[in-house]
Amino acid sequence: MTTTPxxxxxxxxxxxxxxxxxxxxxxxxxxxxxxxxxxxRYPDSRSALLPLLHLVQSEEGHVTRTGMAFCAEVLGLxxxxxxxxxTFYTMYRxxxxxxxxxxxxxxxxxxVMGGDAxxxxxxxxxxxxxxxxxxxxxxxxxxxxxxxxxxxAPVVMVNWEFFDNQTPExxxxxxxxxxxxxxVEPTRGAPLCTYKETARILAGFPDERAGAVEASGGAGPAxxxxxxxxxxxxxxxxxxxxxxxxxxxxxxxxxxxSHDAPQETSASDPAHxxxxxxxxGE
Amino acid sequence: MTLAxxxxxxxxxxxLLAPVLSAFWDEEKSWTLExxxxxxxxxxxxxxxxxxxxxxIAYVKDSGLRGRGGAGFPTGMKWQFIPQGDGKPHYLVVNxxxxxxxxxxxxxxxxxxxxxxxxxxxxxxxAIRSSHAFIYLRGEVVPVLRRLHEAVREAKEAGFLGENxxxxxxDLELTVHAGAGAYICGEETALLDSLEGRRxxxxxxxxxxxxxxxxxxxxxxxxxxxxxSVPAILNRGKEWFKSMGSEKSPGFTLYSLSGxxxxxxxxxxxxxxxxxxxxxxxxxxxxxxxxxxxxxxxxSTPMFTDEHLDVPLDYEGVGAAGSMLGTKxxxxxxxxxxxxxxxxxxxxxxxxxxxxxxxxxxxGTYWLVQLLRDIEAGKGVMSDLDKLNDIADNINxxxxxxxxxxxxxxxxxxxxxxxxxxxQHITGKGCPFDPAKSTLWADRxxxxxxxxx
Numbered sequence: 001m002t003t004t005p006x007x008x009x010x011x012x013x014x015x016x017x018x019x020x021x022x023x024x025x026x027x028x029x030x031x032x033x034x035x036x037x038x039x040x041r042y043p044d045s046r047s048a049l050l051p052l053l054h055l056v057q058s059e060e061g062h063v064t065r066t067g068m069a070f071c072a073e074v075l076g077l078x079x080x081x082x083x084x085x086x087t088f089y090t091m092y093r094x095x096x097x098x099x100x101x102x103x104x105x106x107x108x109x110x111x112v113m114g115g116d117a118x119x120x121x122x123x124x125x126x127x128x129x130x131x132x133x134x135x136x137x138x139x140x141x142x143x144x145x146x147x148x149x150x151x152x153a154p155v156v157m158v159n160w161e162f163f164d165n166q167t168p169e170x171x172x173x174x175x176x177x178x179x180x181x182x183x184v185e186p187t188r189g190a191p192l193c194t195y196k197e198t199a200r201i202l203a204g205f206p207d208e209r210a211g212a213v214e215a216s217g218g219a220g221p222a223x224x225x226x227x228x229x230x231x232x233x234x235x236x237x238x239x240x241x242x243x244x245x246x247x248x249x250x251x252x253x254x255x256x257x258s259h260d261a262p263q264e265t266s267a268s269d270p271a272h273x274x275x276x277x278x279x280x281g282e
Numbered sequence: 283m284t285l286a287x288x289x290x291x292x293x294x295x296x297x298l299l300a301p302v303l304s305a306f307w308d309e310e311k312s313w314t315l316e317x318x319x320x321x322x323x324x325x326x327x328x329x330x331x332x333x334x335x336x337x338x339i340a341y342v343k344d345s346g347l348r349g350r351g352g353a354g355f356p357t358g359m360k361w362q363f364i365p366q367g368d369g370k371p372h373y374l375v376v377n378x379x380x381x382x383x384x385x386x387x388x389x390x391x392x393x394x395x396x397x398x399x400x401x402x403x404x405x406x407x408x409a410i411r412s413s414h415a416f417i418y419l420r421g422e423v424v425p426v427l428r429r430l431h432e433a434v435r436e437a438k439e440a441g442f443l444g445e446n447x448x449x450x451x452x453d454l455e456l457t458v459h460a461g462a463g464a465y466i467c468g469e470e471t472a473l474l475d476s477l478e479g480r481r482x483x484x485x486x487x488x489x490x491x492x493x494x495x496x497x498x499x500x501x502x503x504x505x506x507x508x509x510x511s512v513p514a515i516l517n518r519g520k521e522w523f524k525s526m527g528s529e530k531s532p533g534f535t536l537y538s539l540s541g542x543x544x545x546x547x548x549x550x551x552x553x554x555x556x557x558x559x560x561x562x563x564x565x566x567x568x569x570x571x572x573x574x575x576x577x578x579x580x581x582s583t584p585m586f587t588d589e590h591l592d593v594p595l596d597y598e599g600v601g602a603a604g605s606m607l608g609t610k611x612x613x614x615x616x617x618x619x620x621x622x623x624x625x626x627x628x629x630x631x632x633x634x635x636x637x638x639x640x641x642x643x644x645x646g647t648y649w650l651v652q653l654l655r656d657i658e659a660g661k662g663v664m665s666d667l668d669k670l671n672d673i674a675d676n677i678n679x680x681x682x683x684x685x686x687x688x689x690x691x692x693x694x695x696x697x698x699x700x701x702x703x704x705x706q707h708i709t710g711k712g713c714p715f716d717p718a719k720s721t722l723w724a725d726r727x728x729x730x731x732x733x734x735x
């Protein structure tokens with residue numbers, strides 16, 4: 001964070017950056033009002049920092065230096081204190097990214113159930129690597145950690161809405177629809193809004209869209225399995241097959257046996273060779 | 283292992299399961315206040331408010347309710363530790379940062395029935411004399427965040443939150459706080475630091491949160507399911523609660539079945555049910571496959587094999603068998619799954635999520651990943667296996683928080699049960715498994731153009 005802005009092929013001289021530019025006055029006035037509301041929720045103003053970082057992300061799509069300077073100013077912190085926090089949490093993006101963040105769970109259970117194959121086929125299909133954005137600026141692909149939906153594995157999240165029981169084919173159709181501007185509805189969650197709009201909900205401002213709360217109905221099919229058995233609704237255990245309710249699909253044509261080699265996860269990305277310990281300072 | 287398909291009285295799901303929190307998830311608009319009240323919602327609160335706060339704490343303690351977030355600490359005792367009359371504000375913080383790999387109970391609970399948590403929060407705050415509570419929800423679950431926002435709005439409008447709740451004199455503000463992606467924030471002191479607007483790193487204890495928690499004030503940190511279980515205990519009585527489960531592990535709980543099983547999903551049952559019973563009633567492993575290994579409570583709990591199918595899934599039973607009940611996340615893997623691949627991926631997760639505060643975890647998880655990746659790629663040597671064990675031993679019990687212990691669990695347990703499989707990777711210079719066979723679609727009729735072995 002202390003290098004000079006990149007100027008062509010110039011060598012960094014290790015000079016500190018100039019202060020971040022301010023928001024335009026109208027944006028600043030709007031964010032000030034929002035920030036006041038966020039801060040009022042907490043006994044101590046610093047607690048508002050995480051939601052405020054979501055808020056500045058909702059303005060620009062990622063956490064910019066301007067956004068961090070804004071947070072520092074309204075909370076009476078230094079930009080160093082704000083940067084330390086912004087770089088700790090994975091949901092804060094530090095570079096411009098797509099309208100739709102497509103996160104494929106590649107933690108063990110989802111990976112084994114097909115998450116690795118889905119992630120690989122999406123990388124190939126979109127022509128981007130982990131954390132890469134398509135040229136049209138629509139989709140940013142990344143692999144994510146366990147998202148608490150293991151009974152719906154393999155899981156893909158788009159802007160943190162659930163797309164359950166995915167396959168490479170359904171996932172490819174999903175990103176094609178996103179890029180084509182087709183309205184996409186998750187298995188569990190509301191019709192997709194952009195990443196910026198999602199970030200505003202995360203800042204604690206309820207989704208105002210009509211029908212957003214009730215969208216996709218109650219619990220998903222897997223969540224109801226035990227209840228149905230307990231009620232005797234499913235008297236023949238051998239025919240219980242919740243997955244028949246999920247997205248249907250033919251399997252991938254290719255046999256993906258090359259997967260056994262360690263996958264190109266973010267931690268094994270050659271561009272970030274030091275692995276997990278290097279990610280803070282990217 | 284073949285799981286019997288026939289159902290007799292001992293294995294009938296009607297007898298073995300006990301839906302309480304999940305009892306009406308199948309109703310239309312199950313998440314609304316209206317549905318909740320139709321199912322005696324907020325009746326437990328009325329009974330709680332009729333008691334003196336100290337009596338209420340004693341009642342919850344007597345019920346035997348233990349924390350559902352992993353450690354199993356008695357909930358009532360946590361409440362009792364809050365010093366009263368100290369003149370400081372008290373806080374209740376609900377840990378809804380569900381991120382342990384395999385764990386998927388709180389998120390469906392909050393999606394389908396958020397008012398059970400809110401009612402539990404009001405009861406707990408009355409007991410510990412708190413006027414401000416927080417729900418720390420992991421940020422990556424926006425559908426749940428929406429329903430929590432709505433549930434809080436509804437509860438406020440109906441007078442279950444706000445000032446002078448139901449005429450009791452209790453004022454309570456409830457803030458829903460979305461995290462920003464960090465597994466470590468599920469550790470209670472890291473969660474408190476995060477809620478204070480800092481990097482989520484664990485704190486040294488003592489002082490414990492009950493004495494110096496949020497803003498250095500007395501704070502109770504409870505898991506979602508623990509708090510959501512309280513209203514039913516109040517409404518139906520502690521004797522009813524104790525009639526389920528065992529003496530030391532009473533009550534009902536959510537078991538989350540996932541992986542290579544016929545029917546992954548949520549199963550609410552009295553504590554002490556076994557994996558065999560759950561599989562028997564739900565169609566067993568996926569057709570044509572055998573159970574190979576499973577976790578009783580997420581990736582941080584030492585793995586089990588098919589030898590452990592009859593272990594009672596309660597705190598004592600799982601502990602006696604050498605693991606931990608944890609979050610009751612029963613991730614089941616069949617014989618197509620490479621245990622080295624599974625453990626490597628979990629270890630990559632711990633390395634990624636290590637907060638960096640303490641050396642054993644930060645450095646140890648990093649080196650475990652290097653060794654495991656080599657072994658998985660067929661580049662390992664036999665001495666690597668002892669080295670893995672050695673590094674895990676230097677993390678376990680020597681780290682600042684439980685994340686380090688969690689990282690060591692899959693290493694120790696997989697070496698204990700599957701050392702041969704590690705050796706195969708080394709002697710065979712590669713992985714003998716075909717990952718395509720493990721996928722959800724592997725056995726579908728049109729799955730392969732080639733012949734399936």
